[in-house]
Amino acid sequence: MGNQDSKAPYDLIFNNVARFIDLNDEEKELFKSLLRQGSAKRKEFIMQPGEVMKYEYFVTKGCLKVYTLDRNGVEHVSMFAIEDYWTGDMASFTRQQPSTYFIKALEDSEFLMLSKQSFEQLFIKIPKFERFYRNLYQRSLVSYIERVNEGISLTAEERYEIFLAKYPQIANRITQKNLAAYLGITPEFLSMIRSKMSKR
Amino acid sequence: MGNQDSKAPYDLIFNNVARFIDLNDEEKELFKSLLRQGSAKRKEFIMQPGEVMKYEYFVTKGCLKVYTLDRNGVEHVSMFAIEDYWTGDMASFTRQQPSTYFIKALEDSEFLMLSKQSFEQLFIKIPKFERFYRNLYQRSLVSYIERVNEGISLTAEERYEIFLAKYPQIANRITQKNLAAYLGITPEFLSMIRSKMSKR
């Protein structure tokens, strides 16, 4: 890839933003100036419980896992974020209070980071970003509402099939252990589901 | 209550909006003009699957239940909306596609309604409403993310206790059957949980 890399991440985020609002060149530059670039090696933590979420993350390469550990040390995955995904711990970021989440890179990853201060600056300097985030959150909300519904109404097998259909590009690059932690079941049971399904 | 009723609902929604943005009198009047008033008797449907969600609802009195029926005819509750809550089927409303949800009044209820067209007008005429909804959705998102996490990491008993602590004013006015449908368990099992808890 070489030195083209420095431009590519911004193109990705500009396109992401362009789904909901149009930016002129000047606005793009301003937006760009508020972003920081970051990276993390595979298995590296971007965030651990107790820390305050300093940034919103936009993934440009790799894959991040947002998760908690319960009191028995069992992992529960809130979301996976691959290229073109926004992520973070919104509760901690918004209120600037200690997080309860881990964020860890599952692959060598790169991302753009927007600090709380830059986030607020962005709304002041380019108010139409309110519209962008309004739309972004509206969409996320729809998918979380669906996920809650699936959780209270479907079996683990049905939820697994839905995940495969909805996020094939994520399913392909994560381990079954991580997928089980997202579905809310044990890896052993996911393994049973898969073997049962393959016998059909 | 008498004829004061006609003013009260707007005060409620103005205060709700004032959590995130300030409106002057002119803006309030404009906002008011885009709202419709509605009501429903106990047990009345506001929405049924197959219909397209025409409005976003802001409840000013009573209690609404947003739910689905699965293929076995079992109810699953997405949310309860009491006074000062916004509700609707956002997926259907946004995309103007048929809904899969029922919305039913659990009590005689009153609400303000914002049509899709008015919703869009609102953003054109009073752009800071983007900010209001950005914040509203941001908050909802935080609570749905929490709920997903509770669903995949906690037992039914723990989820029940959290609901009681978080929404005592809702727990008090709904039946256990409805609460069970929200928690994703059977009414029988909720009854067992309660009797077990009361023996401690």
Add this chain to the structure above:
DNA sequence: GTGGAAAAATAAAGTAGTTTAAGAAAACTA
């Protein structure tokens, strides 16, 4: 490319939550 670690598969025993059924209590309707 090899050794060590992590992930995945399989299976048996255990538990959280469901199903079915029937009676008791509460809550509407007339």
Add this chain to the structure above:
DNA sequence: TAGTTTTCTTAAACTACTTTATTTTTCCAC
């Protein structure tokens, strides 16, 4: 205030999912 319907409780049998343990497979760091 009685009659009807709905909700709640209890309990026994059942199932989806967990736990624990062992073996096999995959992966990746050196």
